[in-house]
Amino acid sequence: MIVGGGAIAARRAAVLGEFGAAVTVIAPEWKGGVRNIDWVPRVYVPGDLAGAFLAVAATDDREVNRSVGEEARKLGIPVSVADRREECTFFFPAVCEHRGVTVGLVSHSGGDHRRAAEAASAVRKALEELD
Numbered sequence: 431m432i433v434g435g436g437a438i439a440a441r442r443a444a445v446l447g448e449f450g451a452a453v454t455v456i457a458p459e460w461k462g463g464v465r466n467i468d469w470v471p472r473v474y475v476p477g478d479l480a481g482a483f484l485a486v487a488a489t490d491d492r493e494v495n496r497s498v499g500e501e502a503r504k505l506g507i508p509v510s511v512a513d514r515r516e517e518c519t520f521f522f523p524a525v526c527e528h529r530g531v532t533v534g535l536v537s538h539s540g541g542d543h544r545r546a547a548e549a550a551s552a553v554r555k556a557l558e559e560l561d
């Protein structure tokens with residue numbers, strides 16, 4: 431379940447969809463272009479996460495993201511809150527895929543997303559060099 435329909439939500443929907451997740455997006459607008467998603471065109475209301483396996487809070491509204499994180503933690507659903515690492519119970523990884531190999535990586539305690547992005551670039555390059 432992804433709450434928010436902007437660039438970050440779209441990137442995460444694409445990754446989750448690629449790995450076979452059934453993705454539902456709750457957001458007044460969806461700019462993702464990813465097809466196989468179930469888009470619910472409205473704002474989030476507490477209760478929306480019932481039955482979800484995993485949650486991503488990626489709106490541009492701090493209070494909404496906080497509330498999604500709170501509901502997920504209450505329900506025991508793993509949640510990544512895109513604007514506040516302290517409210518995450520998992521960190522969305524940088525994913526590197528190349529010719530049958532997949533690497534997902536995060537920085538220590540989700541504390542350095544720039545370092546994670548840099549490391550992901552290096553891993554993508556290394557995988558290409560295997561060819």
Ligand SMILES: C[C@@]1(CC(=O)O)c2cc3[nH]c(cc4nc(cc5[nH]c(cc(n2)[C@H]1CCC(=O)O)[C@@](C)(CC(=O)O)[C@@H]5CCC(=O)O)C(CC(=O)O)=C4CCC(=O)O)c(CCC(=O)O)c3CC(=O)O
Binds near residue numbers: 513
């Ligand atoms: C804790 C975490 C929580 C989570 O979201 O799960 C988190 C948190 C935050 N990110 C922020 C900003 C940016 N993050 C990126 C990029 C990535 N961020 C990703 C993951 C994570 N980001 C989780 C930790 C994972 C780890 O550390 O290993 C990646 C790996 C995966 C992905 O997002 O797909 C992806 C690289 C993918 C790749 O290269 O492949 C960019 C650049 C861009 O978007 O292009 C920017 C904007 C520019 C800048 O600030 O540098 C802010 C400030 C927001 C604000 O203040 O507005 C916070 C808030 C905070 O740190 O508290």
Ligand SMILES: NC(=O)C1=CN([C@@H]2O[C@H](COP(=O)(O)OP(=O)(O)OC[C@H]3O[C@@H](n4cnc5c(N)ncnc54)[C@H](O)[C@@H]3O)[C@@H](O)[C@H]2O)C=CC1
Binds near residue numbers: 433439458489494543
């Ligand atoms: N973790 C990461 O990798 C990064 C995180 N961020 C953070 O991620 C968040 C989202 O960033 P972008 O996608 O660039 O923002 P954006 O402005 O492109 O999209 C925000 C989306 O949230 C939706 N939204 C707003 N209120 C809502 C509500 N009540 N219910 C449901 N949807 C609602 C809007 O309709 C819009 O689709 C921001 O908080 C930003 O600080 C930004 C860059 C990278």
